[in-house]
Each structure stands twice: as C-alpha cells, then as structure tokens.
Amino acid sequence: MLKISLDRLDDFFARVASEQSLYMPVDREDGQAEFRKWTEGSKLSQRLNTVRSAKDFFFPQTENLVDFKIQGKNIEVLDTREECEDFAVFGVRACDARSFSILDKVFLCEPVDSYYKNRREHGVIISLSCTRPAETCFCTVFGIDPVEPEGDISCSTDGKSMFFKVNTPKGEEFVKKFADVFEDGDPAQLEKMKEFSRNVFKKLPLANLSTDSFGGDKMMKLFNSPKWAELSEACIGCGTCTFICPTCQCYDIRDFKTNDGVKRFRCWDSCMYSEFTKMAHGNPRVSQLERFRQRFMHKLVYFPSNNDGEFGCVGCGRCLTKCPSSINIVKVMKALEVEE
Amino acid sequence: MNSDTLIPLVGVVTDIRQDTPDVKTFRVVAPNGGKVFEHMPGQCAMLSVPGVGEGMFSITSSPTNTEFMEFSIKKCGCLTDWLHSMETGQMVTVRGPYGNHFPVESELKNKNLLFIAGGIGLAPLRSVINYVRDKRSDYGDVQVVYGSRSMDDLVDYREIVEEWTNAERFQVNLTIDRPQDGWEGHVGFVPDYVRELAPSTDKTVLVCGPPIMIKFTLKALKELGFTETQVYTTMELRMKCGVGKCGRCNIGDKYVCKDGPVFRFDQLDRLPDEY
Numbered sequence: 001m002l003k004i005s006l007d008r009l010d011d012f013f014a015r016v017a018s019e020q021s022l023y024m025p026v027d028r029e030d031g032q033a034e035f036r037k038w039t040e041g042s043k044l045s046q047r048l049n050t051v052r053s054a055k056d057f058f059f060p061q062t063e064n065l066v067d068f069k070i071q072g073k074n075i076e077v078l079d080t081r082e083e084c085e086d087f088a089v090f091g092v093r094a095c096d097a098r099s100f101s102i103l104d105k106v107f108l109c110e111p112v113d114s115y116y117k118n119r120r121e122h123g124v125i126i127s128l129s130c131t132r133p134a135e136t137c138f139c140t141v142f143g144i145d146p147v148e149p150e151g152d153i154s155c156s157t158d159g160k161s162m163f164f165k166v167n168t169p170k171g172e173e174f175v176k177k178f179a180d181v182f183e184d185g186d187p188a189q190l191e192k193m194k195e196f197s198r199n200v201f202k203k204l205p206l207a208n209l210s211t212d213s214f215g216g217d218k219m220m221k222l223f224n225s226p227k228w229a230e231l232s233e234a235c236i237g238c239g240t241c242t243f244i245c246p247t248c249q250c251y252d253i254r255d256f257k258t259n260d261g262v263k264r265f266r267c268w269d270s271c272m273y274s275e276f277t278k279m280a281h282g283n284p285r286v287s288q289l290e291r292f293r294q295r296f297m298h299k300l301v302y303f304p305s306n307n308d309g310e311f312g313c314v315g316c317g318r319c320l321t322k323c324p325s326s327i328n329i330v331k332v333m334k335a336l337e338v339e340e
Numbered sequence: 341m342n343s344d345t346l347i348p349l350v351g352v353v354t355d356i357r358q359d360t361p362d363v364k365t366f367r368v369v370a371p372n373g374g375k376v377f378e379h380m381p382g383q384c385a386m387l388s389v390p391g392v393g394e395g396m397f398s399i400t401s402s403p404t405n406t407e408f409m410e411f412s413i414k415k416c417g418c419l420t421d422w423l424h425s426m427e428t429g430q431m432v433t434v435r436g437p438y439g440n441h442f443p444v445e446s447e448l449k450n451k452n453l454l455f456i457a458g459g460i461g462l463a464p465l466r467s468v469i470n471y472v473r474d475k476r477s478d479y480g481d482v483q484v485v486y487g488s489r490s491m492d493d494l495v496d497y498r499e500i501v502e503e504w505t506n507a508e509r510f511q512v513n514l515t516i517d518r519p520q521d522g523w524e525g526h527v528g529f530v531p532d533y534v535r536e537l538a539p540s541t542d543k544t545v546l547v548c549g550p551p552i553m554i555k556f557t558l559k560a561l562k563e564l565g566f567t568e569t570q571v572y573t574t575m576e577l578r579m580k581c582g583v584g585k586c587g588r589c590n591i592g593d594k595y596v597c598k599d600g601p602v603f604r605f606d607q608l609d610r611l612p613d614e615y
Contacts, residue, residue, distance in 0.1 A: 066347045068390035068433070075350050075390060075431040081341050111583050114344040219592055223612040250587030253346070253580045255391050262390035266346075269586070277588050279578045280417035284615050297612075298587070305593035 002164040002175060003185030009162055012181050013038050013090070019177070021087040023057065025050045035089065044091060048134050049316065053246030054096040055103060057089055058119045061243075062267040065115070065253065069261045078261075081114065088124040088174065094149035095139045095316035097127040099246035101150065102314070105307050106249050115266070124174045126164075127151030131197050136317030138206035138330065144314060146201055147194040158190040206315075206330060213337045216305025223297060227335050232292035234325040239270035241319040241328070242295065247312050250276070271295050296332045345583055348388060348433035351376045354408065356428055360493045363460055364424055365400065365412045368434060375409055376434045381444055381467040382574055382602045385436035386582050387411060389426075393419035396579040396597065399437065400463040402470035409434075412463040412495055438582040439601045442468050442546060442572060451544040452480035456557055458530050458549025459488045462495045464574045464601075465548050473507050482507070483539060487515040487530040491523045513537060531556035538564055545571040551615070558605060568605035575601045575615060591615050 004012050016022045022038040025045040033045035034052060067078040100120075107116035127149035130137075139146055148154065152171030156163050163185060166172050175182065201207060214222070242248040252269035255262050269276060271294045277285045285291050303312035319328040355367035368387075370376045379385070379399050388394035395417075401410035415424045423432075442448060453472060457465050472479045484504060488494045494514065505512045515526040515533045526533055530553055545566060547557050554573055561571060577596045580586040584598035592611040594600065 070390060073427075073430045075433060077348060077350055077433065079341075079347055081344070083341065106585055111345045112342070113346075113585060114342055115346075118341065216593060220610075220612065223592065223614075249585070251580065252586070253394065255393070257391045264390065269580075269588070271587060277578045279576075280420070284577060290614065294590075297592075298590075302590060302593040 001185055001187045001190075002166075002182040003161040003187075004164070004182060005161050006157065006159075008181075009044070012178070013042065013044075014040070015178060015181055016088055016090075020085065022090060023087065024090040035091075048130065048132065048137075049093050049095075049318070051318075051322075052244055053099060053316065053318065054089060054092045054125075055099060055246050055249070057087075057123055058100065058116055059103060059107070059249060059251075059268075062265055063115060065264045065266050067261060067263055081118070084118045084122040086122050086124070088126060090126045090128070090155075092125050092127045092149070092151055093130055093316070094127060094144050094146040095137075095314040096246045097125060097150040097154075098139070098142070098144050098314045099316075100125065102247045102303075102307075102310065102312060103249055105310070124153070124170055125151035126171075126174075127154045129154065129156040129194070129197070131157075131193070131200075133201055133204060134317060135205055136320040137201075137204055138209055138315035138317065140201050140204075140207055140315070141209045141211060142311050142313060142315050145198075147197045156187075156190055156194065158187070158193055160189075161185055163187050163190055206317075209330060209333060210337060211300075211311060211333075214300040214304070214311070214333070215309060216301060219297075219301050219305065222301055222336060223293070225336055228289055228293045231327065231332055231335055232289045234327050235272070235288050235292045236325055237272045237274065237288050237291065238324060239272045240322050240324065242270040242272055243268060244318040244322050246314055246316055246318075247299070248295075271298070296329060299329065300333070345435060346581065348386065348435040349376050350431050351409075351434045353426065353428055353430045353432060356426075359412060359495045359497070360488075362415045363412055363493075363495050364415070365410050365496070366423065367408045367410050368432065369408045371431075374407065375405075377437060379403055379409070379437035380441035381471045382441040382464055383437035383439050384582075384597075384601060385409070385411070385434050385438065386579075387423075388433045389419065389422055389430075390433060392422045394433075394580075395419050396438070396576075396582060398464035398467070398574065398601070400466045402467050402474060404471055404474035412460065412466070414460045436582065438597050440599065442574075442602050444468060444471055448472075448544055449478055450480060452540075452542055453482050454539050454543040454545045455482070455484045455486075456530060456534060456545060456547040456549070457484070457486045458553040458557075459493060460495060461547075461549030461553070462486055463548075465546055466496060466499075468546060469504065473504070473510070476508055481509045481511070481543075483511045483513065483537075483543070485513045485515070485530065485534055485537065485539075487517070487528075487533060489517050490520055491516050491525075529553075529556070531560040535560045535563065541565045541570075543570070547571060547573050568609060571605045572602055573605065573608075575603060577615060 033047040069076040107113040130146040299312035351368040577589040584595035589596040
C-alpha cells in the first residue's frame, strides 16, 4: 500500500501545491478548523471536522452563472464559463466524502449542472479516516464507514505513516503524478487500528439511531404528524443548519447590476427562510412549522423517495453543535420515531 | 463546455396585447425569426429581464403555431410590472421548455374534453385548446367553461368569441362573477356554473385557475360523478432553476417544475397538502 511517513507529510503537501491548488483543514484564529488553500507553513488541523463542509469546493456559496450586456432594448448573453483548473482537497472526512455522492444525484442528473460538473471533474477528493469521533457523530447510521471513507483516494494513519488507498481512476492519475513521494508500506498495524476504531464508533451515543421510521413510503404519515408543531417551536429560521450542512443544496438565482450590464449569480438559499417559497400571490409555507418540516422531510423522506432509499443526511453532526436553539435532525428523528 | 439550461436564450417581444386591465399577452420570437424553442401544451418557460428578475410562465400559445410563442402575464409583482411597462422591440431572455405537459398525444387523444378556467388560469389551457382546435380530428367534443371577475377580465376575449365559438364541435360557456352593464351572458362563480351545466361524465377535464376555484370546481365535478383520474390541473409554485435542483417548488417528493406542472388529481391526492 502507498504510504508517506507522517514527518514527510508537509513535504507532500508542498509538492502537490507546487503543481495545483491544494486545500485542507487548518486551524483558524478562533480554534475551529476550516478548509483553506495550502500556503507555505500551513499545518493540517488535528480537529475532527471543519465548521463548514467541503461542499463549497463544488457548490460554492456564490458563483457567477452568466453575464448580460445591455444596450437599450438589446440584450447579449455572455457565457463566462471557463474550464476549471485541477485541484485537490485533502482531509475530507467520511461524512463529507459521502455528501458528494448525494450532491451528484442532484446536480449530475439530467439536465446536468455544468458548473458543478466542471469542478467535480477537476477536483480530487483525498479523504481522511476518523479515529477519534465526536459524541455528535452518527454517520454509521447512514451506512458510512468512517474508517474507510469514500473519495478518489482515502487516507488512514497508523500514527507513523499516512496510507493512501486509491478508489477511482482520477485518484489513480493523482498518485501517478506524484509517484515519487510515495513509498510502499505494510498496512498490518493500520488494519488493527481500524478494527479498534470501528468498535469505538459502535459505542457512540447516537450509533443506535434508527432510520426505520423514515423513507419515501412514510410520506403522508410523517408529513401529517402532530409532532412538527412542538419540534419547530424553537426554530428561529436562521438557516445556519442549511449552510453548514454538507448535503443542503437549495439555491437562489439573482442579478447584480454592473456599470455596463448585469451579472447573474447563484447563491446558497435556505428552505428555512420565509421568502424561499414566497410568490406574488401567496406562500405555500406560511409559518416556520412548514419550513422546518420541509427541511427534515426532504432529507428523510423526499430525497430517499427519489433516490432508491438513500437518505439526504450523512450524520456529520454539524447541526447538532451549531443550531442556536439546539434543534437538530437527531431530535426530529427520535421524536417522530416514537410515533411508530 | 456543454450548454447549460441556466444560460438563457434571447427573444424579441414583437407584439404586446392588452387583454384585460391587468393582463397583457406578449409575443416572443427568436432574434432571427421563428420560435426560440419548441414546446408541448402545458409546458413553461423562464422569462427574464436581466437586472429585474426571472420568472416561470406558462407558454400560452399552441405548439402548432410555428411563428412565435405567447405569454399571457398578469401584472402582480416586480418583474411583471416591468414587463407590463415595456414596449415592443424589447429583448427578453427565455429558457426552457420546462416540465411535463398535458397528455395531448396519449390520454387526451380521441376524448371529449372539458376545459374549466378562471381568470388568468386560462393562460396554460389556451395552449391545449388551440392545439386541439388545430388537430381537430384527433379529439372529440370540446367544451370550454371560462369565468372571470368581470367581462373586462376575460383573457383573450376576441379569440374566444371569434374563433372558439365558431370552431367545429366547440361549445363555449362564459361567466362573470357579478352582473355588469352590457353583459348578457351567465353570471355566477365557475364551480356553480359547472354544476348548472352538468357536463356529461364521459369527458376528460382540464382545470386551471385560482386555488380556491380549483378546489370548489373539483368538488362540483365529484358531485356530478367525475372521478379524480379524469381531471387534470396545472400547478404554480415559486421556481428558480426549472429543473428540480434549486429545491423550492416541491409538493412532497415531486417538483412542480420537473415532475409537473401538470398533475392528475389522483396524483395530487397522494401528495401532502402544501400548495
């Protein structure tokens, strides 16, 4: 198996960054981790996960879609798209790594979203297995193996070396390109540690959360549950959960007037906001109850209904730690499950 | 790079017709003439004035029209205000067509058809009505029941009176909500008029109008013996992308922009009541 000894990891980062943009989790001034572009001196964060997910790399918070040149009554459409340059993202955890396959189902189904596809084709995901999970982790509930994350390449460490497992042709190309930095290593010790980690994950407080009560076939029952009123009561509609969520992909399209034309851009939107569905003649989701319900119904019912039962949550736990009102998908699942 | 549906095409507004005090019908052609793209009856398009806004509108002209597309648009917001104040020769952007369409080539073929519309709800049905009129031998009898607040609010009044009433095996029944000087036709709400007309239940029904009208019309139809599998409608919710990705126009697990806008009532019955 390919490996790099940990004391040479920074050299590897430097080597990759010399050829293409490399992003990885680094510690911010406030102590939380976020993905940043590698520069001389960047240190890989030792924290479990980043505040914001890795979805930004393929579905950025804002992006230009198209420009318009306007002269009197005339409009000229300017396609400003450019082929994206190759880049690599190191240190994506198993939850975020799975989120890409969920986002793919949205953006790569017909008609394909060329903006997303462009980045997806040029970005190499190098995931990093988890050894010390947080109490808020529950990725295993959704069938994710945190010690064998998805991604083009998945990395695991035995404390001495970083092992690289290639999963896709794109990953293969990447390791070939940087073949000189890898050595051959025996992952025997690594396998033992993986088994140990798996046992840790089994003992997590949320490991036994059940998804049995959810899925497309439970749509009407769950939608009409009286529990939503109580569950949504504390929601202040801030939208934090949707922005930090690795699978939330709702977006808005807006225009920005420039000196000689108009820039049309896409930005993240949130189903938690009152204007999300507001029309000139009314709003089908009038209160926070409807908006709150939409978000969880989408992840637990509507998405699986349209995607062979796959849930729209990866159990990263970000909403558990960041919601200012302490409401989250786990509370929703537990409350609705009782009704079964 | 491949084309992307989010990048619109340009169209020129060549004709603007004032239909009612707050509805205008805009004729749109490609800069080099002809239609910007083809569509089927019931499908929609994203119409935009860059810098002002973009909105989803039903294409009200029939696909059998080979020269232009038409959009009947009610003035009721930022973008529609702007559209109502523009002059001919103005360019707009268009993208689409989006969504499914009325099953004119399958389930509706050879059927007796009953169209029920209220106010601007005629816009999406007009596409089907003219399609049926132009392919007359493919369909059975046609009855159009159309109502609005007043006689001034009947959209496409000239076409209705001059063309539809004279079309072969077409019956047109108009109604307005309240009595009005110069109106000798029926007065009353659409659902009540439908009850009064008591159309035979061998008809396939296409209904569109304000939600409250649709609701009561469906009730009247059921009383007359129609079943939900015979009745189609077309939905409208806020949309941004038009292709089921921006995440806002869903009713349960269905996106109105992609899986709709045309639904049969038995399909809607299986979905949450959130529209």
